[in-house]
Amino acid sequence: MFDGTAWVPAARTAEITGRVESTPAADQVILHYVATRDLTLPVDLAGSQAVAGVAATAQTDSDVRKNGASVGTMSFAASASVASFSAAAAVALTAGDVLPVVAPGSPEATLADVALSLMAALS
Numbered sequence: 001m002f003d004g005t006a007w008v009p010a011a012r013t014a015e016i017t018g019r020v021e022s023t024p025a026a027d028q029v030i031l032h033y034v035a036t037r038d039l040t041l042p043v044d045l046a047g048s049q050a051v052a053g054v055a056a057t058a059q060t061d062s063d064v065r066k067n068g069a070s071v072g073t074m075s076f077a078a079s080a081s082v083a084s085f086s087a088a089a090a091v092a093l094t095a096g097d098v099l100p101v102v103a104p105g106s107p108e109a110t111l112a113d114v115a116l117s118l119m120a121a122l123s
Contacts, residue, residue, distance in 0.1 A: 012122040013047075014039055016099065019115045023054075024103035030062060030114060031101040035093040038123035045072050045085035045118060053113030055081040060108040064101050064118075066091055074101060076111055083116070093120070 018031025041048075045064070056076040064072035064087065072087030093099060101116065 014120045014122055016118040016120060017116065018101060020103075021113055023109065023112045024062075024107055024114065026103065026105050026107050028103040028107075029100045030103055031099075031116060031118070033099040035095055035097045035099065037095055039093045039120040040123055041072070041087065041091040041093070041118060041120050043087060043090050045074075045087050047119030048074075048085045048117060049119075050074055050076075050083035050085075050114060050116035052076060052081045052083075052111050054110055055079055056108045056111035058108050060104060060111050062101050062103050065099065066093065067098055074116065076108075092123075 016031065016033045018033075020028065020030045024030060056078060058078050060076040062074045063070050064074060071091045072085060074083050074085055076083050099118075
């Protein structure tokens with residue numbers, strides 16, 4: 001990639017996407033991904049995006065998991081249709097690792113039509 005002065009290596013990234021129509025059920029898997037190569041999700045899942053067609057009326061947190069263990073959170077604030085993300089550390093994935101995003105056990109009644117993309121760096 002040319003930065004205006006010199007050629008520099010372009011970042012090698014991958015987007016992991018998911019979508020759920022209507023209101024997610026309790027503990028519904030919104031995204032289910034199986035890694036086929038080495039990837040790293042950055043701290044706080046930086047660069048990731050999620051939107052809802054219908055905003056939540058209350059705070060709604062979905063769990064981002066790696067092989068069953070919680071590694072981060074996707075959060076829709078009350079009245080928000082755009083989510084924020086949090087993860088205390090970068091998350092390294094290797095081939096075969098499973099990465100689901102799971103709706104809360106007590107679903108928010110109005111949040112609906114969620115689409116999300118998690119940004120990862122190729123290793």
